[in-house]
Structures are given as structure tokens and as C-alpha cells.
Amino acid sequence: MIWIERDARVAALHEELLEIEQRLIPTGLHLFGRAAELHEKADLLRAVAMFDRPEHGTRSLPSLIAEALGLDADATTSRAADTTELVDEIVSQAVRQFCDQGVQPASTWLKLRAGVDQSKSLPTFRLLAQISEQLDLNHEIESLMSALRGRYIEPGPGADIVQNPLVLPTGRNTHAVNPYSIPSRTAFLRAKATAQALLDRYVAEHGRYPRALALVLWGLDNIKTQGEGVAQALWLLGVRPVRDALNRATDVEVIPLAELKRPRMDVVITVSGIFRDLFAPTMALLDKAVRRVATLDEPAEMNYLRRNVLEQIDRATLNFDDAVTRVFSNAPGSYGTNVNFMVIESQWDSAAALGDLFVTRKCFAYGRKSDGRMIEGHEAKTLMDEALTRVEATYQNIDSFEVGITDVDHYFEYLGGISRAVETRTNCRPSIYLADSLAAQTRVRSLEETIRLETRARTLNPKWYEGMLRHGFRGVAEIENHVTNTFGWSATADAVDPWIYTEIAQTFLLDPVMYERLRELNPDSLRSLAERLFETHERGFWNPNEEILERLRDVMNELQRMQTA
Ligand code: BEZ
Ligand code: MG
Numbered sequence: 001m002i003w004i005e006r007d008a009r010v011a012a013l014h015e016e017l018l019e020i021e022q023r024l025i026p027t028g029l030h031l032f033g034r035a036a037e038l039h040e041k042a043d044l045l046r047a048v049a050m051f052d053r054p055e056h057g058t059r060s061l062p063s064l065i066a067e068a069l070g071l072d073a074d075a076t077t078s079r080a081a082d083t084t085e086l087v088d089e090i091v092s093q094a095v096r097q098f099c100d101q102g103v104q105p106a107s108t109w110l111k112l113r114a115g116v117d118q119s120k121s122l123p124t125f126r127l128l129a130q131i132s133e134q135l136d137l138n139h140e141i142e143s144l145m146s147a148l149r150g151r152y153i154e155p156g157p158g159a160d161i162v163q164n165p166l167v168l169p170t171g172r173n174t175h176a177v178n179p180y181s182i183p184s185r186t187a188f189l190r191a192k193a194t195a196q197a198l199l200d201r202y203v204a205e206h207g208r209y210p211r212a213l214a215l216v217l218w219g220l221d222n223i224k225t226q227g228e229g230v231a232q233a234l235w236l237l238g239v240r241p242v243r244d245a246l247n248r249a250t251d252v253e254v255i256p257l258a259e260l261k262r263p264r265m266d267v268v269i270t271v272s273g274i275f276r277d278l279f280a281p282t283m284a285l286l287d288k289a290v291r292r293v294a295t296l297d298e299p300a301e302m303n304y305l306r307r308n309v310l311e312q313i314d315r316a317t318l319n320f321d322d323a324v325t326r327v328f329s330n331a332p333g334s335y336g337t338n339v340n341f342m343v344i345e346s347q348w349d350s351a352a353a354l355g356d357l358f359v360t361r362k363c364f365a366y367g368r369k370s371d372g373r374m375i376e377g378h379e380a381k382t383l384m385d386e387a388l389t390r391v392e393a394t395y396q397n398i399d400s401f402e403v404g405i406t407d408v409d410h411y412f413e414y415l416g417g418i419s420r421a422v423e424t425r426t427n428c429r430p431s432i433y434l435a436d437s438l439a440a441q442t443r444v445r446s447l448e449e450t451i452r453l454e455t456r457a458r459t460l461n462p463k464w465y466e467g468m469l470r471h472g473f474r475g476v477a478e479i480e481n482h483v484t485n486t487f488g489w490s491a492t493a494d495a496v497d498p499w500i501y502t503e504i505a506q507t508f509l510l511d512p513v514m515y516e517r518l519r520e521l522n523p524d525s526l527r528s529l530a531e532r533l534f535e536t537h538e539r540g541f542w543n544p545n546e547e548i549l550e551r552l553r554d555v556m557n558e559l560q561r562m563q564t565a
Contacts, residue, residue, distance in 0.1 A: 183227030416492025
């Protein structure tokens with residue numbers, strides 16, 4: 001028994017290591033007007049080759065290889081990690097062959113190495129060739145000049161290269177999507193598995209479904225994924241979009257409980273200002289879905305939304321329209337939560353202040369009342385407070401490998417902000433989850449797991465920070481930003497393991513060679529980094545040993561002296 005357990009632990013560890021190793025990370029900042037270098041290109045092409053692309057008539061290299069070798073790529077046995085590793089190694093070599101020699105030789109190599117039928121691999125390599133060519137083109141400077149002269153710039157879709165290679169070449173005028181097409185059929189299909197994985201994860205941890213979930217939806221993400229976040233919300237409610245004669249998703253159809261095979265969830269949906277501006281019809285669709293589900297004649301234990309709405313009508317003496325309010329955003333014309341500014345400027349005394357600010361900024365309701373009147377950004381703080389009091393899980397879908405949750409301050413301002421708001425309204429910290437909708441198979445992770453993964457793949461990864469440091473001054477600022485954004489997850493969600501701060505201190509401050517390099521390049525950012533670590537300690541998120549504390553004080557003193565000298 002002990003052996004089996006030990007093997008299982010080793011297999012799990014192995015899988016985690018592979019996950020970190022294979023995580024696609026930016027290895028430097030984009031230089032405006034400059035085409036990708038060969039090694040960046042190889043990494044991108046490899047990521048592109050990981051997905052089946054029916055719209056281009058191409059299959060993913062892993063699926064072709066697994067099929068040809070007779071391997072079950074989806075197996076979840078202890079051998080799965082070995083299989084994945086073997087397949088990934090062949091994919092990497094095939095992409096290298098392609099970069100060095102081109103389409104035909106790569107396809108021939110793959111036939112010899114893994115027995116993949118060339119008629120199947122050629123379309124994939126041809127697609128890679130097309131993308132590779134477009135990566136070499138760069139019209140960014142010309143386009144900028146055209147824009148400054150008020151001239152025409154060719155439009156292109158918004159997404160990242162892995163999701164939609166048609167975004168290339170860069171330097172075009174990014175356009176959004178037709179909001180009525182949201183969610184696309186593909187997005188709705190993919191969202192089914194993600195929503196299920198989210199609920200499975202919660203049930204595995206708690207033995208039951210959450211009373212309600214709070215979801216964060218962003219505009220750019222739903223452009224890039226054609227509405228996967230929206231589709232996940234619809235799945236949680238147990239409805240599917242219905243298209244009208246003009247193919248516009250303007251209505252929903254209830255998925256019967258017999259088909260859903262689980263209760264309908266209650267979802268409190270907070271959307272960004274950008275989402276509100278871009279997706280008015282989608283906001284209406286979400287509100288319609290919530291109202292439809294709340295009026296279904298179903299047993300309370302199979303329809304959590306209805307159960308909660310009835311309870312709100314009963315206990316909080318709300319009318320139906322108020323009790324069913326679930327779609328919130330900023331006031332019209334306003335954007336963001338400001339939670340990030342409050343954290344970055346160290347302007348908060350109690351944790352509750354961060355959640356309260358979130359609600360103050362985001363408590364504007366959108367939808368349509370039972371009598372048909374529109375609600376367009378009507379302030380509804382008590383209704384949002386009320387809706388949040390039943391939330392036990394918070395969630396956001398991550399759409400892109402380009403931007404991770406410690407790269408920018410927006411993830412902690414939104415997902416962190418709402419999680420803190422829930423915590424102070426329920427006296428219980430919600431379970432916080434994220435999903436990678438960028439992988440072929442979506443993975444749901446806890447916030448803590450995601451922070452560990454991103455810290456290992458980025459902030460503490462020499463490939464990442466050396467890539468940043470190639471940019472000198474700006475690179476140090478990027479490292480400091482990551483530390484601040486990591487701190488943002490402590491401030492809003494207590495989600496950062498103390499070892500992370502210890503390793504950051506050791507890597508950037510205690511290592512004398514690294515410290516000197518950073519000090520030379522950008523003493524200002526280095527001082528901010530040291531001060532932020534000190535604040536982390538002062539606020540009780542980290543309890544470093546005396547040696548580290550001493551060093552932090554020394555560094556702050558030295559850099560302070562430098563600045564005043
Ligand atoms: C959005 O796409 O909605 C968004 C982008 C950046 C920050 C917050 C929201
Ligand atoms: Mg900054």
C-alpha cells in the first residue's frame with residue numbers, strides 16, 4: 001500500500017514538474033516593430049501545434065503522434081505522464097525539424113520517428129509555415145505612422161496567436177467580435193467541460209455544490225475565446241443559447257434537469273467596464289438566463305438560484321426583480337475596481353476595505369425588469385451585498401498564455417477584490433478557482449495552485465527574469481511589478497505561500513551578484529521591491545527569519561541613501 005501511495009505521489013510530482021516546464025512564458029518584452037526571433041518562434045509554433053484546428057483542417061501534433069504510436073493520450077493512469085512526456089518530446093523535435101528544414105523534411109521525419117501519415121501531418125506543418133512567415137512580417141511602425149497621419153490601417157481580429165493564428169500579421173487595427181455571435185458554438189462546447197470541472201473540483205473538496213458562485217467576466221477574454229466565460233456562466237445555470245433567424249444569440253433554452261444531471265447553480269456575475277461597453281446584448285442574455293432559471297418550477301435542491309431568490313424574497317423582503325439581480329458592473333462610463341490602486345499605494349487598514357471598495361465600484365445592476373423596463377447601471381449596493389452573502393466559490397476564466405495572474409494588477413483587483421468582498425459578507429473565505437482555457441484540456445486550479453505555478457514558471461524562473469533583464473531598466477521594473485502583484489494576492493485573498501516571498505528575497509536581494517546587477521540597472525524599482533517585501537512582513541503575510549529582515553533593512557537604507565545623495 002505504501003509503495004502504491006509513494007508511486008502515486010511521485011507520478012503527481014512528475015506531472016507538476018512537466019506542467020511548470022511546459023508552461024509557455026514570455027521570455028522578454030515585445031519590442032515594437034521587431035519580428036520574433038527564431039527561438040521565440042519555435043516556442044510559439046510548438047504551442048500552435050498543440051491544438052486541433054478544424055477551421056484550418058489541421059490536427060494537433062500530439063494527437064497525430066499518440067494515434068500513430070497507439071497511445072492513449074487522455075489516459076489518467078500513472079503511465080499518462082510518461083506518455084505525455086514522450087509525445088511532447090517528439091512534438092518538440094518535429095517543430096525543431098520544421099524550423100531548421102521546412103515542411104516536407106519535418107513531415108518525413110515525423111513519419112520515420114512516429115509513423116505519422118504524411119497526408120495527416122502536412123496540413124499542420126503547412127499551417128506552421130504560414131504562421132512562421134507572418135511572424136517575420138512586422139508592420140507595426142508603418143501602422144503607427146499611418147495612425148498618426150490619420151490614414152487607414154488594415155483591421156485584424158483580437159486574440160493571441162495560439163488561439164487564433166489569423167491575428168497575424170501584427171500591427172493591424174484590432175477589432176472585437178459581433179456581440180450577438182457570443183458565445184460561439186465552439187466556446188459553448190468547450191465551456192461544458194470547464195464548468196463541469198469547476199463543479200467537480202468544488203464537490204471533491206466540500207462534498208456538495210456551492211450555494212452560489214461569483215464569476216468575473218472580462219471583455220478582452222471573451223473576445224479572444226468567443227465567449228467561453230459567458231458560456232461557462234450559462235452552463236452553470238443550465239441553459240443554452242438560442243439563435244434567432246439572423247443567427248443572433250438573443251435567447252436561452254433551458255437544459256432539462258434529466259440531461260443536466262446536477263442542480264442549476266446560482267451565479268453572481270461581475271463584468272468589467274470593457275465587457276459592459278462591448279457586450280450589451282450579452283449582458284441582456286445573461287440577465288434573461290438568470291430570470292428564466294429563477295422562475296422554473298423545479299425542486300429547491302435542484303435549482304439553487306430559485307431557492308436563493310425565494311429565500312431573498314422571503315427573508316430580505318425583496319421583490320422578484322430585486323431578488324433576481326445577478327449581473328453587475330461599474331456605473332455607466334466608469335471602469336475598474338480601484339482595489340489595485342488601494343493595494344499598490346498601501347492605502348488600506350483593514351482587509352474588509354478592499355472588498356468594500358470592490359462592491360462600491362461594481363454594484364451597478366444591468367438587465368431588464370419584469371415589466372420590460374431596462375436597468376442600465378442602476379446603483380444596487382444592498383442587492384449586490386445580498387447576492388454575495390450566499391457565495392461560496394469565486395472564479396475567473398484565464399484566456400491567454402500571454403498574460404498571467406501576477407503579470408498585471410487586474411486579476412487581483414477583480415478576482416481578489418470580489419473574494420474579499422465575499423469573505424467579509426459571509427465570514428467565510430470562499431474557495432477561489434481559475435481555469436486555463438488556453439490548454440487543449442482545460443484545467444481548473446485553486447488560486448493558491450495557480451500562484452505557485454506562475455511563480456515557478458515566471459517570477460522565480462531564470463528564463464523569465466533573465467529575459468526581462470535583457471531590457472535593463474524596464475526589466476527590473478517588471479520584476480518589481482510581479483512582486484507587487486503577488487503581494488496583491490496576499491492583500492485580497494491570503495493566497496500566497498510564505499516560501500514564495502522567501503525565495504524572491506533570496507533570488508533578488510540576498511544573492512550579491514544579482515543585487516548588484518539590479519541596483520545598477522534600476523535602483524528605484526529595486527528599492528520598491530525591498531519595501532514591498534518589508535510591507536509583506538509588516539502586514540503579517542510573511543514571517544522571514546532575522547537574517548532576511550536584517551538584509552531587507554540594510555537594502556532599504558542603502559537605496560534610500562543613494563536616492564537622497
Ligand atoms: C477587460 O478586457 O475587460 C479588462 C482588461 C483589463 C483589465 C480589466 C478588464
Ligand atoms: Mg507598477
